[in-house]
Amino acid sequence: MSKKAWIWLLVVAVIIVAIVLIKQPAGNDIAATGDTVKIGFVGPLTGEAASYGEPMKQGVELAVSQINANGGVNGKQVEVIYEDGKCTGKDAVSAAQKLVSVDKVSFIIGAGCSGETIAMAPIVEAAKVLTLSPVSSNATISTIGDYIFRNHPSDNEAGKAIADLVLKATNNAAVIAEQTDYAQGIKNVFVDKYTAAGGTLAVNESFTTGTTDFRSLVSKVKASGVTAIFVDAQTEASFIKIATQMKDLGVTAQIYTAYLTGDNIKKEAKLLNGMIAVDLPNIQTQGKASQFTADFKTMFGKDANYPYFAAAAYDATYILTDGIKKDGYNSTKVKDYLYGIKEYNGAAGTYHFDENGDVVGVSLTTKKLESGAFVELK
C-alpha cells in the first residue's frame, strides 16, 4: 500500500476506536452488572419529534433517580436502556429488537410516536414484553396487543373533540394531514365524525414528512375560502412551516390542531396567535402531581416541555416498577397487575386501564394561544 493509503487507514482506525470508546461505557455497565432491574425505553430522541422524546426521557430519569435513591426495586437498582426510535417505524423496530434480544428486557416504556409503537408491536407482543406508552395516541393501538398499554388517551377522543369544535364554528372546513400513523389516525377519526355530523371538507389532503414547500397546497386552501382548518401535523416543525406559508399567502382561516402546545409553538406566538388546540389535561397542582412538578424543576432546572408526556412517562416508570416489586421480573404477571389497578393516583392524573390497556380517567382540554400562552377554553 502507498503511504497515503496507510494514512487513510490510520484515520479510519482512529475514528472507529473513538466511536467504540464513546459508545462503550453504557454497554459495559449493562453487561457488568447483572443484578439490576432492566427496563427498555423507545422514543424519538433525535429528529423533529425529539421535543416529545425529551420530556418522556426526563420523566423516566426523574422516576428512576427517586426509585434508586429509595433502595431500588427489591434491593436492586433500576436501569433504563434508552433507544432512539426517531419517530419512524423502522428505527423503532431495530430499537425494540435490540432491547428484546440483546438486552433481554421484559419491560419497555414507549414508544413515543404512534408509528413507532405500531411498528414494534408485533415484536414486543411475540416476546411478551410488557410495553407502556406515555405518548402514543393512534386509535388502533387500543387493540394492537395484550401486552401493550398506554397512559395517553386514544385519538378517538381528540379527533372527535376537534370535529365538535370545528362543527361549532362552520360546516365547511379543510384538513391537511402529515403522512404518519399518528396524523393519519386522528385525521380519519376527525373526517368520520365531521362528515357524519353534516360537515363538508373543501380540502382534505395529506403531505409527506419532510415537505418544506406547502405553497400550492396552501393556495388551494385559500381558493376554497374555508374559515376553519385542522392542521394535522406530526411535529411542531411541519405545523410551523404550514402556518408560516398560510400567513405569507394571506390565509386567515382559524387554525385547529391536536396536542401541539410545546415551547417551539409558544416561541411563534406572533405567527400562531389565536390557534386552538385540543390538548392533554394540565398537570394538576395538588398531591403527587405538584410534588412531581417541583421535583422535575429541581432536577432539570425548568418545567417540562409537554408536561403531560413527562408526567405520564414518570408514572409509567413507577407503575412498571411497582408491578415488578409485587410480582417479580415477570411481564405476564405484571401485565395482570396493570389490568387489576383500580385507580392509580399518579402525576398525570388518577386513572386505570381498560380491557384494551387504554387509559380511563384522563379527559382532554381545549386551549387557545393568546399572547404567548395557552389559555384553557371551557
Add this chain to the structure above:
Amino acid sequence: MFFQQIAANSLITASIYGLLAVGFNLIYGTIRFFDISYGAIPVIAAYMAFLFAKILGCPVWVGVILGIVIASLSSYLIYKLVYKQLRDRKASKMVFLVAALGVYTVSISLIPIFFTSQFQTLSNLVNVKTVTIGSAILTNIQIMTIILFAVISIIVALILKKTRLGKAVRAVADDEEVTKTMGVNTEAIISKVFLMGGAIAGLAGIMVGFDTGMDPNIGFGLLLKAVIACIIGGVGNIYAGVLGAILLAVIENVGVWYFSAEWKDLIAFTVLIIFLIFRPNGIVRK
C-alpha cells in the same frame, strides 16, 4: 385568479431546483459522475449562516457570505480529499458513487452533533414582507430567490461562453484527456468548477433556510429534484438544467393544484421515468 399564484409558486420552486441543477450540471459536466455529496452542500451553507448570523450574532450579510464561502470550500475539499484521490487511482464509476454517498452521510451526520437535528429557520433574521404581484402573493425572500436564480444562471452561462475559464471547462467536459495534452491544467479547472458549484449550492441552501427553514436532511430531497430537473432538461447542459427545473416545478405545482399534495413526489418521479424511457437525453438534445 389562482393561476397567477400557482405560476408564482412554480417560479419559486423552480428557482431552488434550478440553482442546484445549474451547480450539479457544472460538476457533472466535468467529472461525469452522480455526485450525491452535492446534496450536503446546501445544508452546510444554511447551518453555517445559522451559526454566524443567529448563534454568534454577526450581521446577516456576513453570515450569508461566510455560509457561501464555507460551502464553496467544503465542495472543493471534498473533491481534493476524496474524488481527486479516486481519480488518481482510476477508480470505477461505482466506487465514485459509493464514496459520494459516504461523504454525504458523514457530512449530514456531523451537523446534528453541533446543531441538533431540530428544524431551524433563518427567516426571523430578516424582515419578511409580502408583496402582491397581480393576484399572486410572494415574500421578499422568494422574490430575491427568483432574482438570484436568474442572475446566477446568466452569470454561469456568460462565464462558460465568454471567458477563458469557460472555454477550458467546456473543453474538459468534452474530453479531459485531450484537453490535458493541449497543455491545460485540468486539475485547476476542475477545482474551480467545484468551488463554483459549491457556492451556487450554498446560496440555494441559504435561500431555503430563509424561506421555509431547514433540518439536516433537506439536502437529499433537493438534490433529487435538481437531478430530475437535469435529466428532463438534458444532463450536463446548463440551459437545459434551467429549463428542466422550470418544467418540473410547474408540473409539481399544477399537480398539487389539480390532484393532491400527497402525489407531489409521485408526479415528479413519474415524469422522470417517462423521460428516461422516451427521451433519455432530455428536452434539449445535443
